[in-house]
Amino acid sequence: MADSYIQKLFSERIGGSRFGKDTKIYKFEKIKRAKREALAANPGAEIIDLGVGEPDEMAFPGVVKRLSHEAAKPENRGYADNGIQQYKDAAAAYLKKVYGVKNLDPQTEVLHSIGSKPALAMLPYAFINPGDIALVTVPGYPILATHTKYAGGESYHLPLDETNGFLPRLDKVPAPIRKRAKLLYINYPNNPTGAVATKEFFAEVVEFARKNKVVVVQDAAYAALTYKGRPVSFLSTPGAKDVGLEIHSMSKAFNMTGWRLAFVAGNERVVSAFGHIKDNYDSGQFKAIQQAGCYALEHPEITEEITEKYRRRLTALVKTLKAAGFDAKMPGGSFYLYVKAPRGVKGGRSFNTAEDFSGYLIREKLISTVPWDDAGAYIRLSATFEAKNKKDEERVLGELKRRLTGMELIF
Numbered sequence: 001m002a003d004s005y006i007q008k009l010f011s012e013r014i015g016g017s018r019f020g021k022d023t024k025i026y027k028f029e030k031i032k033r034a035k036r037e038a039l040a041a042n043p044g045a046e047i048i049d050l051g052v053g054e055p056d057e058m059a060f061p062g063v064v065k066r067l068s069h070e071a072a073k074p075e076n077r078g079y080a081d082n083g084i085q086q087y088k089d090a091a092a093a094y095l096k097k098v099y100g101v102k103n104l105d106p107q108t109e110v111l112h113s114i115g116s117k118p119a120l121a122m123l124p125y126a127f128i129n130p131g132d133i134a135l136v137t138v139p140g141y142p143i144l145a146t147h148t149k150y151a152g153g154e155s156y157h158l159p160l161d162e163t164n165g166f167l168p169r170l171d172k173v174p175a176p177i178r179k180r181a182k183l184l185y186i187n188y189p190n191n192p193t194g195a196v197a198t199k200e201f202f203a204e205v206v207e208f209a210r211k212n213k214v215v216v217v218q219d220a221a222y223a224a225l226t227y228k229g230r231p232v233s234f235l236s237t238p239g240a241k242d243v244g245l246e247i248h249s250m251s252k253a254f255n256m257t258g259w260r261l262a263f264v265a266g267n268e269r270v271v272s273a274f275g276h277i278k279d280n281y282d283s284g285q286f287k288a289i290q291q292a293g294c295y296a297l298e299h300p301e302i303t304e305e306i307t308e309k310y311r312r313r314l315t316a317l318v319k320t321l322k323a324a325g326f327d328a329k330m331p332g333g334s335f336y337l338y339v340k341a342p343r344g345v346k347g348g349r350s351f352n353t354a355e356d357f358s359g360y361l362i363r364e365k366l367i368s369t370v371p372w373d374d375a376g377a378y379i380r381l382s383a384t385f386e387a388k389n390k391k392d393e394e395r396v397l398g399e400l401k402r403r404l405t406g407m408e409l410i411f
């Protein structure tokens with residue numbers, strides 16, 4: 001069938017007249033297809049899904065109850081625009097209580113967002129002109145880089161290397177790149193590596209930003225999920241508020257992925273510009289959801305309970321992976337394990353990439369993982385696998401162990 005005229009109208013940012021005709025299959029689509037094929041080849045078998053990046057449990061009952069209560073109130077029915085003050089107050093109080101962040105003005109330095117993904121998508125429009133650069137860590141969550149491109153800018157990759165604790169080497173950014181850079185995107189605890197930032201690294205980031213006049217966007221989607229010591233906020237670094245902001249999400253810390261609620265906090269000028277862009281995109285999250293978010297933020301013990309569950313699961317995963325030959329270590333934060341992919345199986349297949357190995361795991365062992373080949377070949381395994389209760393969790397982990405043992409992996 002001939003293309004309709006519409007095909008010629010697509011913008012260059014989404015591929016122009018080639019939009020939708022690209023035959024390249026993207027990683028997450030490949031994973032989905034491989035899962036479907038593995039199930040078709042093994043009817044009735046169970047896939048152990050360690051690929052998902054979201055909690056397997058509901059939001060806690062107190063949060064759900066508050067939503068139901070607030071949803072019935074007429075005053076919550078309308079547009080929320082740039083948010084209700086109670087949520088901003090609760091966010092500032094939460095940052096103070098959990099992270100020790102002082103001196104945040106909840107009127108001007110905090111703003112809600114319909115999840116952190118839209119915040120990452122909108123921030124480039126406040127800063128990036130054609131030709132400007134965003135410095136972004138790789139592997140990583142790509143949204144800020146994608147929208148930097150949409151805005152006519154470019155992204156410059158900062159590889160996360162195991163030898164540097166998966167922290168970017170800011171001193172390696174060439175001078176001409178620094179000159180054109182306007183944004184620096186970092187994400188700690190990090191997806192996918194599970195690394196946490198040190199206080200020294202955050203101090204280096206502030207110094208780098210000040211010296212090179214860039215705005216820091218610290219994506220704290222996993223901030224509260226840490227396993228070694230208290231969670232750290234970029235905003236508790238001296239000078240952080242002068243150079244950027246941090247984005248906190250309700251998604252992972254409170255099992256609220258589908259609720260779509262997050263907040264940005266930090267520099268007043270950056271928050272204000274974000275609010276300006278946001279006001280031109282959406283009309284705010286449902287006020288009842290923001291009220292339920294207040295309940296969650298007032299109950300950080302919810303996150304502590306969630307963290308303990310992931311600690312238990314990650315500890316068991318590390319043990320199982322080590323027994324299978326992987327160099328697995330407990331991550332500092334997040335719910336991910338990031339391990340080097342093997343080069344092959346003794347007397348059998350060899351793998352050129354992590355994607356090859358991940359494909360083998362799903363086809364041969366019905367284990368779903370996410371491969372990363374951006375800075376070395378690694379696979380990511382998530383502790384959010386589906387399990388109905390603790391007993392079921394033990395069953396899944398036992399099954400994983402059974403499937404992984406006996407494979408002689410070569411690294």
Ligand SMILES: Cc1ncc(COP(=O)(O)O)c(C=O)c1O
Nearest residue numbers: 053115116117141191221249251
């Ligand atoms: C690093 C990172 N940032 C942001 C997000 C998006 O979170 P939200 O649900 O708040 O949009 C994710 C989701 O997986 C993520 O991994």
